[in-house]
Amino acid sequence: xxxxxxxxxxxxxxxxxxxxxxxxxxxxxxxxxxxxxxxxxxxxxxxxxxxxxxxxxxxxxxxxxxxxxxxxxxxxxxxxxxxxxxxxxxxxxxxxxxxxxxxxxxxxxxxxxxxxxxxxxxxxxxxxxxxxxxxxxxxxxxxxxxxxxxxxxxxxxxxxxxxxxxxxxxxxxxxxxxxxxxxxxxxxxxxxxxxxxxxxxxxxxxxxxxxxxxxxxxxxxxxxxxxxxxxxxxxxxxxxxxxxxxxxxxxxxxxxxxxxxxxxxxxxx
Amino acid sequence: xxxxxxxxxxxxxxxxxxxxxxxxxxxxxxxxxxxxxxxxxxxxxxxxxxxxxxxxxxxxxxxxxxxxxxxxxxxxxxxxxxxxxxxxxxxxxxxxxxxxxxxxxxxxxxxxxxxxxxxxxxxxxxxxxxxxxxxxxxxxxxxxxxxxxxxxxxxxxxxxxxxxxxxxxxxxxxxxxxxxxxxxxxxxxxxxxxxxxxxxxxxxxxxxxxxxxxxxxxxxxxxxxxxxxxxxxxxxxxxxxxxxxxxxxxxxxxxxxxxxxxxxxxxxxxxxxxxxxxxxxxxxxxxxxxxxxxxxxxxxxxxxxxxxxxxxxxxxxxxxxxx
Numbered sequence: 001x002x003x004x005x006x007x008x009x010x011x012x013x014x015x016x017x018x019x020x021x022x023x024x025x026x027x028x029x030x031x032x033x034x035x036x037x038x039x040x041x042x043x044x045x046x047x048x049x050x051x052x053x054x055x056x057x058x059x060x061x062x063x064x065x066x067x068x069x070x071x072x073x074x075x076x077x078x079x080x081x082x083x084x085x086x087x088x089x090x091x092x093x094x095x096x097x098x099x100x101x102x103x104x105x106x107x108x109x110x111x112x113x114x115x116x117x118x119x120x121x122x123x124x125x126x127x128x129x130x131x132x133x134x135x136x137x138x139x140x141x142x143x144x145x146x147x148x149x150x151x152x153x154x155x156x157x158x159x160x161x162x163x164x165x166x167x168x169x170x171x172x173x174x175x176x177x178x179x180x181x182x183x184x185x186x187x188x189x190x191x192x193x194x195x196x197x198x199x200x201x202x203x204x205x206x207x208x209x210x211x212x213x214x215x216x217x218x219x220x221x222x223x224x225x226x227x228x229x230x231x232x233x234x235x236x237x238x239x240x241x242x243x244x245x246x247x248x249x250x251x252x253x254x255x256x257x258x259x260x261x262x263x264x265x266x267x268x269x
Numbered sequence: 270x271x272x273x274x275x276x277x278x279x280x281x282x283x284x285x286x287x288x289x290x291x292x293x294x295x296x297x298x299x300x301x302x303x304x305x306x307x308x309x310x311x312x313x314x315x316x317x318x319x320x321x322x323x324x325x326x327x328x329x330x331x332x333x334x335x336x337x338x339x340x341x342x343x344x345x346x347x348x349x350x351x352x353x354x355x356x357x358x359x360x361x362x363x364x365x366x367x368x369x370x371x372x373x374x375x376x377x378x379x380x381x382x383x384x385x386x387x388x389x390x391x392x393x394x395x396x397x398x399x400x401x402x403x404x405x406x407x408x409x410x411x412x413x414x415x416x417x418x419x420x421x422x423x424x425x426x427x428x429x430x431x432x433x434x435x436x437x438x439x440x441x442x443x444x445x446x447x448x449x450x451x452x453x454x455x456x457x458x459x460x461x462x463x464x465x466x467x468x469x470x471x472x473x474x475x476x477x478x479x480x481x482x483x484x485x486x487x488x489x490x491x492x493x494x495x496x497x498x499x500x501x502x503x504x505x506x507x508x509x510x511x512x513x514x515x516x517x518x519x520x521x522x523x524x525x526x527x528x529x530x531x532x533x534x535x536x537x538x539x540x541x542x543x544x545x546x547x548x549x550x551x552x553x554x555x556x557x558x559x560x561x562x563x564x565x566x567x568x569x570x571x572x573x574x575x576x577x578x579x580x581x582x583x584x585x586x587x588x589x590x591x592x
Contacts, residue, residue, distance in 0.1 A: 009402070111287035114573075116565040118528035122550045123295055123558060199410065206412050207532055211547070223412075230418060230536070233426050240422065244415035251410035259406075 003264045010260020016253035020246075024070040031063035036218045043236035053238040056228055061239065064220040065246055071221040072250070075136050076202040080194050082140025083201075087147025088190070092178050094148070095155025106152070109145045117142050121204065125213040132221075135214045139201050147193050154186035188265040195258035199251045206247050222247045270581065277574050281567075288566045289559070293337065296555055297330045337559065346563075347556030349549075356560035360542060364564075366436060367541035370457065371530055374464040375519070378472055383515070385469075386476025387508060393481065401473070408470020413529045417463045417536040424459060431458045434538035460537040467529055472518060479514040483507045513580060520576020523569045 004010050023030070033039045038058040046053040052061035094105040121142055128134045158164065159182065167177050208214030209223025217224055222243040229240035321327045325336060340347065346356035389401045425433035432438070436456050441448060483489065484507055492502045531543030538544070546561035548554075 009406075107283070107287070111284055111291065114284055114524065114566055114569055115288060115291075116524060116527040116531070116562065116569065118531055119546060119550070119558075119562050119565065120292070120295065122547065123292070123562075126550055126553070127295065203410075203412055207414060210412075210414050211532075211535070226415065226418070230421075233418070233422055237422050237426070240415075240418050244412065244419065247415065248407065248411050251412075252406055255406050255410055 004260050007260045007263060009256045010263075013253040013256025013260065016249055017257055020069050020073060020250050020253065023066050024073045027066040027070045031060075031066045033060035033063045035059065035064040035067040035220050043232060043239070045236070046238055052242045053236065055225070055239050056232055056236070061225070061242055064225055065222070065242055068220045068222045068225060068243060069246065069250070071132070071215055071219060072202055072205060072223070072247070075132065075139070075205045075215065075221070076198045078136040079139035079143070079201040079205070080198040082137065083144040083197055084147055084190065084194055086140065086144035087193075088151050088183070090144065090148035091151025091153075092155055092183065095152035096159055096174070096178055096182070098156075102152075105148075109148055112142070112145050115142075118207070121208065122211070122213055125208060130208075130213045130216060132215045132219065135205055135208060139204050139208075143197060143200060143204070147190065147197070150189055150193055151186055154189065155182055158182045158185050188261075192258055192262045192265065195254055195261060199254035199258070202247065202251055202254070270578075273581070274574070274578065277577065281570050281574075284570060285563070285566060289338070289341075289563060290334070292559060292562045293334050294330065296558060297333065337556075341563075346560040349557045350554045351552065356556050359557065360545065360560050360564055363540060363542045363545045366539060367530060367534065367543060369453075370460055370464065370534070370539065370541060371526060373457070374461055374468060375526070377461070377465050378468045379515075379519070381465075382469055382473040382476050383508075383512070386473040387480050387503065387511070389473070389477045390480035390484065390511075391503060398477075401477075405470040405474045408466055409474075411467070413463065413467055413532050414536050416466060417460070417533055420459050420463055421536070432456050433459070436540050460533050460539050463533050463537075464526075464529060468522065468526060471522065471525075472515070475518045476511065476515055479511040480507060483511045486510075516576055516579040520573045520579075523572040527565050527569060 027035075036059065039060050040050060040054045040058045042054060042056055042058040044050055044054040044058075050060050050062065052065060055061055055064070090105055090109065094102045121138055124138045124141075125134060128138070155178075164177060164181060167181050172181070205214055205221065206223030206226070209221045210226050212224070212227055215221035215224050217227070225243040226240060229243075232239050318327065325333055328336070337347070344357070346360075348355050349359050352359065385401065389398045392398045421433050424431045432455065436453055437449070438452050438456075441452050444452070489502060489507055492506045493499075497506075527543070530541070531547060533539070534541045534543040535547050542561060542564070546558065546565075549557035549561060
C-alpha cells in the first residue's frame, strides 16, 4: 500500500476517479437543471447561471455532463465486467485443460485480435439497433481477448504448483480447482486489467456515441454530447470542449490508478 | 528465413477465413436487409422479392457465404449496392488516401519516438521524464475524435492556418501537380497531427520501458565499467537492443491505428477507406463492408508479418524456421 501512496500519479488518479464516482452517484442531487429539458435559449456561452454554457437546443451542459458521468461510467463498468467474465472463462479453460481445446480457443482469440475492432463494433451496433444495453454488450464482447491471454498465462504457471496437486489428491473437481483454488491467485493482474479495460471501454463508448451508434439522445453521454458539436464549433466551441475534458480526465484517472496498482502487484518494476 | 515467411503466410489463410466467417455472419444474421433501406415503400412485394433474389439475399446465409467466398477467390468482391461499381474498384480509389495518412504518421512517429523514449529513460524520474509521462498518458487517454475536434477548433476555426476538412481545394482542381501536392499536404496536416500525437503517446512509452529494461542488463554495467563514454553505452550498446520491442509493438499497434484512422478520417472528411467503410456500415452496403473489413484484416496481418520478419532481422539470435 505504501508503494501506491508514493506514486503521486496514482493518488491523483484515485482522487479524480472518486470525484467522478461522486458525480455519477449524486448527479440528480447536484445538477442545477434537468439534463433533458430546455432551460435557456440555445448556445449561451458559459456564465454564472450556466457554468459550462448551454447546448444547441438550450440544455444546461453542466447538468448534462454530470448525468453523462453516470451513463459513461456505468457503460464502462458493465462492459468491463462482461469482458472479464468471458476472458476468465476462455483463459481458464484454455490454460487449465491445455491441448486441443487450448489450440482452438487461442486461435479464436487470434482471429478476434486481428479484427479492425471498430468495424466489428460499428457493424454489430447498426445491426442490433443502437441502445445503451447493446453498447455495453458489444464493447464487452469485443474486448475480452487481452484478459483471456492473461488468465491463460496465470493458469499455465499456477496449475504446476503443489497446492493444485494437493487439491487433486483430495478429490476436488476441476471446476472447484479452477474457481476456488487457482483463480483467486490470478486476481491481482485481473484487477489491473479491469481498471485499464474500463478506461478503454469508456473511450470506445464515447467514440460509438459520437458516431451516433452508442447511447441514444436525449439521454446524455459524454460521447453523444459531442455528436453535433462539430457543426457549432465556430459559434459555440464550449459544446465541444467540456464533455471531451470529462472523458479525458476520467480515462486518465483510470490509467493512473491501473498503473499504480500494477506497481503494487509487481514490485520488481 | 524463406521457410519462415512461407509458413507464416500459410497461417494467414485460416485466420482470414475465420475473420470473413465472423463478419459475414454478424452482417447477415441481423434482422432486415438492405432492401428495407433503399426501396421505395410503394414497391410491390413481388418486386422486392425479385430485387432480393438479384442480390442473392433470398438464399440461406451459409449458401450466401460460399457464393461470396467463391467469387472472392476469383478476385471478385461483388458490386457496391448503391453505386453499382465493383467493390475492389471502389476501395482502390480510396486506399491511397488512407495509406498516405497512415504511412506518413507511422514514419513521423518512429522518427520522434525513439529519441523521446531513450531520453526519457536516461533521465528517469527527472523533470523531463515526469512531463513526458503525463504527456504520454494524456495521449493515450484522449478520445481520438475529440483531439481531432480540438485541433480543428484551434488551427482551422480560430487561427485559419489549415483547412478543417477534405483533401483538395476545389479552386485548385486545374492547378499544376506540385501546387496540388502542396494543397494535399496542407489539408493533411490536421488529420496527420491527430494520428501522430495518438500513436506517439503509446509508442514512446514502450520505447522508454524497453530502454529501461535494457539499461538494467549486465553488459551495460560491463560497458560502463570499461570506462566507455555514456553516449557510446546508450547508443551503441543499449539502443540497439531496445529497438527490438519497438518493431514488434509497431506491428501490433496496426489494428488500433486502423481503428483510429477510420474515426479520424470520418471527422476530417478525409476521402479514405475508413470513411468509406463507416459509410458502408451506415447504409448496410454488405459487399462493401466485407471488402473493407477483409482488406483491413489483410493489411493488419501483413503488418504483423513484416514486424516478425523485422524482429528476426534486428535480432540475429532469433532463427526462425530452424527448430
